[in-house]
Every structure is written in structure tokens, then in C-alpha cells.
Amino acid sequence: MPDVPKFVGRFPQLRPRRNRRHDWSRRLVRENRLLVDDLILPTFVIDGENVVEPVSSMPGVNRLTIDRLIEQIREAKDLGIPAVAIFPVTPSKLKTADGREATNPDNLICRSLRAIRDTGIEIGLIADVALDPYTSHGQDGVLRDGYVANDESLDVLAVQAVVQATAGSNVIAPSDMMDGRVGVIRTALDAAGHNDVAIMSYAAKYASSFYGPFRDAVGSSGTLGQGDKRTYQMDPANIDEALREVGLDIAEGADMVMIKPGMPYLDVIQRVRRTFGVPTFAYQVSGEYAMLNAAAERGWLDRDSVMLESLLAFKRAGSDGILTYFALDAARRLNGS
Numbered sequence: 001m002p003d004v005p006k007f008v009g010r011f012p013q014l015r016p017r018r019n020r021r022h023d024w025s026r027r028l029v030r031e032n033r034l035l036v037d038d039l040i041l042p043t044f045v046i047d048g049e050n051v052v053e054p055v056s057s058m059p060g061v062n063r064l065t066i067d068r069l070i071e072q073i074r075e076a077k078d079l080g081i082p083a084v085a086i087f088p089v090t091p092s093k094l095k096t097a098d099g100r101e102a103t104n105p106d107n108l109i110c111r112s113l114r115a116i117r118d119t120g121i122e123i124g125l126i127a128d129v130a131l132d133p134y135t136s137h138g139q140d141g142v143l144r145d146g147y148v149a150n151d152e153s154l155d156v157l158a159v160q161a162v163v164q165a166t167a168g169s170n171v172i173a174p175s176d177m178m179d180g181r182v183g184v185i186r187t188a189l190d191a192a193g194h195n196d197v198a199i200m201s202y203a204a205k206y207a208s209s210f211y212g213p214f215r216d217a218v219g220s221s222g223t224l225g226q227g228d229k230r231t232y233q234m235d236p237a238n239i240d241e242a243l244r245e246v247g248l249d250i251a252e253g254a255d256m257v258m259i260k261p262g263m264p265y266l267d268v269i270q271r272v273r274r275t276f277g278v279p280t281f282a283y284q285v286s287g288e289y290a291m292l293n294a295a296a297e298r299g300w301l302d303r304d305s306v307m308l309e310s311l312l313a314f315k316r317a318g319s320d321g322i323l324t325y326f327a328l329d330a331a332r333r334l335n336g337s
């Protein structure tokens with residue numbers, strides 16, 4: 001923790017409002033800024049051609065076929081967004097108990113990554129590692145006696161990471177919360193010659209109810225049913241445990257760490273950033289996006305203002321960047337268009 005500043009002075013000599021009086025003085029004393037460089041756009045890809053499928057619980061977000069996804073990625077690049085995260089919507093006939101489609105080098109995410117790479121668009125590509133888009137039960141790992149088996153899941157996740165890196169992903173983002181996955185993935189990537197592929201670990205990912213719209217988008221809410229992920233995702237009550245998780249992931253080779261969800265967990269972001277000083281990211285998740293949009297649709301909140309304010313709050317808390325479904329709109333606003 002940095003030293004606590006000691007404020008000296010009192011009213012009426014000291015009037016904090018003086019610095020707030022003008023636009024120029026507010027700009028001069030501003031402590032944090034939201035930049036297009038801070039934004040990561042999460043996207044959803046579906047099979048087929050020339051299809052744009054709206055996600056009803058996430059107004060403005062669509063599932064896109066690869067051709068349309070490439071258009072969106074080109075737009076993100078033109079706006080100056082540094083990176084995109086791609087999530088596949090796996091056709092249900094390919095979902096199995098062991099989630100083996102995750103390791104198929106020709107699965108939807110791998111075909112997407114190759115197609116985007118082939119366009120030559122220079123943008124960071126982030127691919128998630130977890131089995132939930134591929135399992136018939138919607139859990140992030142494989143089951144043994146109804147329990148998500150840690151070490152058996154690691155074997156599959158490591159292969160999944162390698163096929164995605166081979167297909168062109170620059171960053172592997174394990175979101176599964178199995179113990180030891182960062183180390184196993186790092187070893188597997190290096191053994192396959194992918195020592196330049198980075199790991200952005202979902203280090204402190206909470207068993208949150210704010211993921212609902214995402215699960216609708218990728219079609220894992222149906223498969224998960226009444227199930228939950230509390231035996232591997234973190235208890236929302238805990239923060240010291242988040243530091244231990246982050247410490248483990250850094251020791252295992254994580255290049256960047258992520259806290260998720262975002263807005264209800266700003267305290268976690270702040271402590272992680274101050275404790276470790278490593279690149280720290282926040283995920284403003286689907287439920288946060290849905291919430292703000294629902295209120296804006298009713299005229300209860302101003303969409304653009306709460307979008308920019310909520311994103312700036314992540315910067316103030318110490319995030320180096322934010323995964324947000326607002327990325328395109330926020331970039332447009334920040335670019336003045």
C-alpha cells in the first residue's frame with residue numbers, strides 16, 4: 001500500500017471546488033483516464049454464413065458467423081481497440097460429457113482464429129480455455145461421480161490451449177478455475193513451440209449470478225440447468241483468497257490476471273493491482289452490461305454516460321484494461337464519433 005497522503009488545510013482557505021470550477025481545470029487535475037487502448041471486445045461466433053443473431057438479454061450484442069465477425073473485428077481495429085476475445089457457440093450435437101470438441105483443431109473457435117489471422121488484421125486475439133461451451137452438462141471441466149474432476153480436466157484444457165494457440169490465438173485465457181491450470185497450460189504451450197503465446201488468467205473468477213446473459217449467448221445455460229459452479233469458482237464473500245489465487249497464477253506463469261465480474265468487485269481489483277503490480281484486467285460481464293442497458297432502455301439511465309462512468313471506475317480501481325461488451329460504443333465515443 002502506498003503512503004496515505006496527509007491533507008493539510010481547512011475551509012475557508014481551502015476550497016476544493018476551485019479546481020472543479022472550469023472544464024480546463026477539471027482536465028488538469030484529472031487522475032484517471034479511460035482510453036481506447038484500455039478496451040477489449042468480447043465477441044460470440046456461430047457456425048454458418050452471413051448470419052447476425054441478436055442476443056436478447058444483451059441489447060446491441062450479436063452472435064456472428066465468421067464472415068460477419070471479421071467485419072466486426074475490422075471495425076474494432078479501425079477504432080483502435082487493441083484486442084478481441086472470441087467465444088464460440090457450439091452446436092448442441094457436438095456437445096459431449098467429456099467436451100472433446102474443445103480439442104478438435106477444426107472446431108469453430110479454431111476455424112475462426114485461422115480465418116481472422118488470414119485477413120492480416122493486426123489485433124490481439126484472445127481465446128478462452130474452459131470446457132463449458134463443449135460439455136453436455138455445461139460445466140467447465142470433466143465430471144467424475146458428479147464432481148468436476150480437477151486433474152483430469154487439466155489434461156483436456158492443456159490440449160485445448162495448444163490447438164487454439166496453433167490456430168492463431170495470441171493470448172490464452174483460462175476461465176475454468178481448475179487448480180494448477182496456468183502451469184499445465186504454460187508447459188504445454190512451450191512444449192508445442194508457443195512460448196510467445198501469453199496467458200491471461202481469469203485468476204479471481206467468482207461463482208457469480210451476473211453471468212446469466214453470457215450463458216444464454218453461448219447456449220450453456222440450458223446445459224448447465226440447475227447446476228452451479230461453486231465447487232471451483234470463488235465464493236463472492238472472499239477477497240484474501242483472491243490474492244492467493246492471483247499469487248499462484250503468477251507463480252505458474254500468468255502474464256496478465258483478470259478479476260471477474262467487474263463492478264461489484266472493484267475492491268478486489270484494487271487490492272490485486274496494489275499487491276502484485278502485474279497487468280490486471282477487469283471483466284465487465286454480461287449481467288452488468290444487461291443491467292445498464294435495461295435501465296437505459298426504460299429511460300431510467302443515460303446509456304452513454306453510465307457506460308463511460310462504469311468503465312472509468314475500473315481504471316480508478318487500478319485495472320490496466322477492461323473486457324466489455326460496450327467496447328465498440330465506448331471507442332466511438334472516446335474517438336469523438
Ligand code: PBG
Nearest residue numbers: 130132175210211214285286287
Ligand atoms: C466460461 C465463461 C463464462 C464467462 C466467460 N467465460 C461463464 C461462466 O463461467 O459460466 C462469463 C462472461 C460474461 O458473463 O460476460 N467459462
